[in-house]
Amino acid sequence: xxxxxxxxxxxxxxxxxxxxxxxxxxxxxxxxxxxxxxxxxxxxxxxxxxxxxxxxxxxxxxxxxxxxxxxxxxxxxxxxxxxxxxxxxxxxxxxxxxxxxxxxxxxxxxxxxxxxxxxxxxxxxxxxxxx
Numbered sequence: 001x002x003x004x005x006x007x008x009x010x011x012x013x014x015x016x017x018x019x020x021x022x023x024x025x026x027x028x029x030x031x032x033x034x035x036x037x038x039x040x041x042x043x044x045x046x047x048x049x050x051x052x053x054x055x056x057x058x059x060x061x062x063x064x065x066x067x068x069x070x071x072x073x074x075x076x077x078x079x080x081x082x083x084x085x086x087x088x089x090x091x092x093x094x095x096x097x098x099x100x101x102x103x104x105x106x107x108x109x110x111x112x113x114x115x116x117x118x119x120x121x122x123x124x125x126x127x128x129x130x131x
Contacts, residue, residue, distance in 0.1 A: 045119045051086045051114055052124065060090040060112070089113045093125075106130040 040047045051064050066081035096109045115121040 007043045039095060041120065044116050045122070047084050048086060048114045048122045049114055051088065052112075053121070060088050063087050084116055087113075089115075104129065 021125060024070045047066065050066060051069060064086045066084045066086070067078050070081065072078045072081060089112070091111045091113075093111045095106060097104055097106045099105075106129070108130070110128070111124050112124045112126070116121070
């Protein structure tokens with residue numbers, strides 16, 4: 001038995017196949033976009049990590065340009081770092097004191113925020129003890 005397909009069946013099969021192919025292509029495009037966005041976000045977080053320090057509170061409110069923050073000999077890296085501006089803000093968020101017989105211990109709490117121009121922000125909380 002030989003089965004023949006009608007023209008309508010061929011058109012419907014072709015249309016379904018086209019829809020599936022376009023859907024797969026769109027899914028692939030979205031996946032690549034999400035992967036690129038993730039890589040860009042990771043790179044920005046890495047730049048913030050480069051600018052972070054663990055020095056004591058110094059009431060900073062300034063911008064850091066990574067090319068001036070590091071002494072880089074490679075021209076390509078220096079050009080990329082020249083474009084990167086990170087805003088650093090120090091803030092005292094509180095303090096408390098404990099008194100013992102003849103000793104007073106004072107704890108100061110600080111917050112340092114690092115923000116990148118693409119909306120990515122990291123905050124470090126620390127404290128200092130004074131006797």
